[in-house]
Each structure stands twice: as C-alpha cells, then as structure tokens.
Amino acid sequence: MSTPSLDADVLVVGAGPAGVAAALMATSLNMKVLVVESASVGGKLQTIGALENVSGNWTTGPQLAEALTTDLARLEEAGRCSLVRSRAVRVKGHSDRAEVLLANAQVLTAQAVVVGTGVAAMTPSDTDWISAAPSLSTPPLWRATPEQIGPRTYVLGGDRPLGTWLRAHPQSSVTLHVLAPAADDYKLAEVSGDDRVRVVPVSHVAISQALHGTDFIVEVENRGGERSTYVATAVLSNLGNRPAALEGLAVDQDGYCPPDIQHPRVFIAGDLRSGRFQRITTAQGSGAEAALAYYYSTALERV
Ligand SMILES: Cc1cc2nc3c(=O)[nH]c(=O)nc-3n(C[C@H](O)[C@H](O)[C@H](O)COP(=O)(O)OP(=O)(O)OC[C@H]3O[C@@H](n4cnc5c(N)ncnc54)[C@H](O)[C@@H]3O)c2cc1C
CATH class of the missing domain: 3.50.50.60 (FAD/NAD(P)-binding domain)
Structure with a gap:
C-alpha cells in the first residue's frame, strides 16, 4: 500500500x-x-x-x-x-x-x-535539589554491581530502579545510602521493608570532588535545615x-x-x-x- x-x-x-x-x-x-x-x-x-x-x-x-x-x-x-x-x-x-x-x-x-x-x-543538573559541577560523574545505580558498592557509596534519589536493583541482587548484603528529596518518599515506600536501604531525607545536596584522591565531598542539608558532610567513595544517580x-x-x-x-x-x-x-x-x-x-x-x- x-x-x-x-x-x-x-x-x-x-x-x-x-x-x-x-x-x-x-x-x-x-x-x-x-x-x-x-x-x-x-x-x-x-x-x-x-x-x-x-x-x-x-x-x-x-x-x-x-x-x-x-x-x-x-x-x-x-x-x-x-x-x-x-x-x-x-x-x-x-x-x-x-x-x-x-x-x-x-x-x-x-x-x-x-x-x-x-x-x-535525569542527571544532577536536571534537578533543583542537587548542586554539582556538570563534569562530575555520577554513574547510574542500575548499572552498578554489588562489588562496586562500598560502605561509603551514596545514591542520589529514590526512583524505582532502586527496587529493581534490590530484586536483581537478592543475595547481596550491601547497604545503599539513599539521599532522597520529599518528592521521592512515595517511591521509597516500595522498598521500606528492605533493611539494605538507609534513607537520608534531604532538602539539598552539594557534591564536589575532594581536593586529593578520587573521593567526593557530599554536603547534605536535611529537611529540618541541619547540615552534615560525608566523604563518599562513589556517588550513583537514581534520579528518575x-x-x-x-x-x-x-x-x-x-x-x-x-x-x-x-x-x-x-x-x-x-x-x-x-x-x-x-x-x-x-x-x-x-x-x-x-x-x-x-x-x-x-x-x-x-x-
Ligand atoms: C531500571 C529500570 C527498571 C524497570 N523495570 C521494569 C519492570 O520490572 N517492569 C516493567 O514493566 N517496566 C520496567 N521498567 C520500565 C520499562 O523499561 C519501560 O516502561 C519501557 O521500556 C518503555 O518502553 P518504550 O518503548 O516506551 O521506551 P524505551 O524502552 O525507553 O525505548 C525508547 C527507545 O527510543 C530510542 N530513542 C530515544 N530517543 C531517540 C531519538 N531521538 N532517535 C532515535 N531513537 C531514539 C532509545 O534509544 C530507545 O531504544 C523499568 C525501567 C527502568 C529504567
């Protein structure tokens, strides 16, 4: 035709x-x-x-x-x-x-x-709650293997691939520290029963490369306005x-x-x-x- x-x-x-x-x-x-x-x-x-x-x-x-x-x-x-x-x-x-x-x-x-x-x-620059240099690399969570996740790995955002990742690695005992804005709370409810997830409720996050080495400096403002600083070995994106x-x-x-x-x-x-x-x-x-x-x-x- x-x-x-x-x-x-x-x-x-x-x-x-x-x-x-x-x-x-x-x-x-x-x-x-x-x-x-x-x-x-x-x-x-x-x-x-x-x-x-x-x-x-x-x-x-x-x-x-x-x-x-x-x-x-x-x-x-x-x-x-x-x-x-x-x-x-x-x-x-x-x-x-x-x-x-x-x-x-x-x-x-x-x-x-x-x-x-x-x-x-989405990348950090697509959000209004993360400040980071555009050149900063935050690979996607879904691509990470359990071996690539250490005790000082932080995950940006609580989008649904988090649940997929947990189901795909049922034997892994790694802890995922998830920095999550309020908008992600309803999605995180789906993984609330999994004790491998530690949610850090945030209103703003600033990420920069440490002056020496490959670490990242992660400055977090929680939803009550309190600030904390973490040193991360890796920062992964899960932003939707x-x-x-x-x-x-x-x-x-x-x-x-x-x-x-x-x-x-x-x-x-x-x-x-x-x-x-x-x-x-x-x-x-x-x-x-x-x-x-x-x-x-x-x-x-x-x-
Ligand atoms: C980590 C993750 C886990 C998921 N788990 C599930 C699950 O368990 N069950 C479920 O039902 N769904 C799941 N989903 C959702 C599911 O993957 C999507 O709903 C589905 O793939 C949508 O299909 P689509 O064809 O609309 O788009 P996509 O699968 O996104 O395909 C779009 C295609 O268009 C191509 N494209 C984009 N722009 C252009 C362009 N300008 N020119 C040419 N080509 C272009 C892309 O390369 C891509 O191949 C998951 C998604 C993610 C990210």
Missing part, C-alpha cells in the same frame, strides 16, 4: 518495546515500515536486571530485548521493515505526509509516524527520567506528549505518553494500538 514518493507507510522512532510492537503490528497489516533507533533495540529493557511482570516467562530485560532484536531482524529479512541506525531530531505532520528529520540532516517521509522515544535518565520528546511534538506541562494533542499523522506510544503508565506491557500495547489507530484512520481511503 505504500505511496512510491514516500520512504515508508509508517516511520517508527525508537525501537524499545513500544516501537517494536508498532513495527510488528504495522508490518502484519502489510505496511512498509522504517524503524529509526539511535542506540540498542530493546531500549530500557537493557537496564532491567530482574523482570517479573511481563508474560512469556521473561526473567530479565536483556532476554526480552534479544527477542525483540530477533523480531526486527526477521521482519528485515522478509523485506517488510528496515532499521535505520540514527538519531531523530524533529517530527512534522503535513496534510499529505509525516516527516522525520535525522541528526545527519536526512529527512524520512511516510504516511504516519509512531514516536516511542521513551524517557531519558524526563520525557525524550522530539522537536515538533506537542508537549504537556511535564514535558510528556499526550497522544490526543498531536498532529493526525503523528502517533505516540510507550513511556513518552505520560509518567503514569511506564511499564513494558503498556508500552507494547500502546505501540500496537498506535499502528492500528493509523491503519483504521486510513482504511476508508484504501477501499
């Missing part, structure tokens, strides 16, 4: 669970699909060490990511889909087509675009995410891209929709639904 002058029927931006589900559904409906991915197929799945809420007996994210990679490879071999390894920077809907501008200045065109770029990890919205998308006050306020040729799937439904199965469902929404919106034109 593809129009010869366009590159595809559907462009899918992001090959996480949402994007791959959109590509699978669209190709099953005989649509020609291009998937644009700037990193690895599987998206956030690569970061999930323990998985227990996805049907199909998947126990880790990388296992499921490998299966999605195989799905896309199968579609590519069948000539129904192509994977474009590039970063998309802008999306635009027109009356007769949708366009995606890539970082290399190439413009891809299609009847519709499904955007499933998810959310990106912000929507990875592309230029040209309509955004709400939190930076998310609600599907119902987009151009009619632009469909949003997965975590990018809202902070509320950030789960693998909802990403997959919304990806498939985005492809179907386009298919049925054009069904009358094809008969």
Whole structure:
C-alpha cells in the first residue's frame, strides 16, 4: 500500500518495546515500515536486571530485548521493515505526509509516524535539589554491581530502579545510602521493608570532588535545615527520567506528549505518553494500538 514518493507507510522512532510492537503490528497489516533507533533495540529493557511482570516467562530485560532484536531482524529479512541506525531530531505532520528529520540532516517521509522515544535518565543538573559541577560523574545505580558498592557509596534519589536493583541482587548484603528529596518518599515506600536501604531525607545536596584522591565531598542539608558532610567513595544517580520528546511534538506541562494533542499523522506510544503508565506491557500495547489507530484512520481511503 505504500505511496512510491514516500520512504515508508509508517516511520517508527525508537525501537524499545513500544516501537517494536508498532513495527510488528504495522508490518502484519502489510505496511512498509522504517524503524529509526539511535542506540540498542530493546531500549530500557537493557537496564532491567530482574523482570517479573511481563508474560512469556521473561526473567530479565536483556532476554526480552534479544527477542525483540530477533523480531526486527526477521521482519528485515522478509523485506517488510528496515532499521535505520540514527538519531531523530524533529517530527512534522503535513496534510499529505509525516516527516522525520535525522541528526545527519536526512529527512524520512511516510504516511504516519509512531514516536516511542521513551524517557531519558535525569542527571544532577536536571534537578533543583542537587548542586554539582556538570563534569562530575555520577554513574547510574542500575548499572552498578554489588562489588562496586562500598560502605561509603551514596545514591542520589529514590526512583524505582532502586527496587529493581534490590530484586536483581537478592543475595547481596550491601547497604545503599539513599539521599532522597520529599518528592521521592512515595517511591521509597516500595522498598521500606528492605533493611539494605538507609534513607537520608534531604532538602539539598552539594557534591564536589575532594581536593586529593578520587573521593567526593557530599554536603547534605536535611529537611529540618541541619547540615552534615560525608566523604563518599562513589556517588550513583537514581534520579528518575524526563520525557525524550522530539522537536515538533506537542508537549504537556511535564514535558510528556499526550497522544490526543498531536498532529493526525503523528502517533505516540510507550513511556513518552505520560509518567503514569511506564511499564513494558503498556508500552507494547500502546505501540500496537498506535499502528492500528493509523491503519483504521486510513482504511476508508484504501477501499
Ligand atoms: C531500571 C529500570 C527498571 C524497570 N523495570 C521494569 C519492570 O520490572 N517492569 C516493567 O514493566 N517496566 C520496567 N521498567 C520500565 C520499562 O523499561 C519501560 O516502561 C519501557 O521500556 C518503555 O518502553 P518504550 O518503548 O516506551 O521506551 P524505551 O524502552 O525507553 O525505548 C525508547 C527507545 O527510543 C530510542 N530513542 C530515544 N530517543 C531517540 C531519538 N531521538 N532517535 C532515535 N531513537 C531514539 C532509545 O534509544 C530507545 O531504544 C523499568 C525501567 C527502568 C529504567
């Protein structure tokens, strides 16, 4: 059904669970699909060490990511889909087509675009409660092994990967000192039964590199206004995410891209929709639904 002058029927931006589900559904409906991915197929799945809420007996994210990679490879071999390894920077809907501008200045065109770029990890400079030089390195907690966590390792923020990390390392007896603003209290409730977590409630944290050696100086102001200083061997980030919205998308006050306020040729799937439904199965469902929404919106034109 593809129009010869366009590159595809559907462009899918992001090959996480949402994007791959959109590509699978669209190709099953005989649509020609291009998937644009700037990193690895599987998206956030690569970061999930323990998985227990996805049907199909998947126990880790990388296992499921490998299966999605195989799905896309199968579609590519069948000539129904192509994977474009590039970063998309802008999306635009027109009356007769949708366009995606890539970082290399190439413009891809299609009847519709499904955007499933998810959310990106926040850094200390994205928050208003941490002061740190932009050059200061705070690697993500999810990537740390128990061996890399010492008695003077501090974790910035109480976002949900903390629970995933604890479930992924059930035998580890390390203590995680979590510096958490009040906004994270409801998330920390999920790990309150795990005595490996020591929460330090904070209103502000300033981090600097110690003058000598590799240690960090962590100056904490607690929620009562009292100040303490710690010397840390490592500081890890667990600050949550912000929507990875592309230029040209309509955004709400939190930076998310609600599907119902987009151009009619632009469909949003997965975590990018809202902070509320950030789960693998909802990403997959919304990806498939985005492809179907386009298919049925054009069904009358094809008969
Ligand atoms: C540590 C951690 C643990 C989690 N544990 C669970 C769990 O146990 N169970 C559960 O259900 N959910 C879990 N989640 C949430 C789950 O991972 C997400 O809900 C899901 O991956 C969202 O899928 P998505 O396709 O919307 O986005 P993502 O998985 O984020 O995929 C987005 C894709 O888009 C690509 N992309 C981004 N920007 C661009 C661009 N400009 N151009 C091209 N490509 C781009 C990215 O590289 C990525 O591949 C967890 C998340 C994290 C971080």
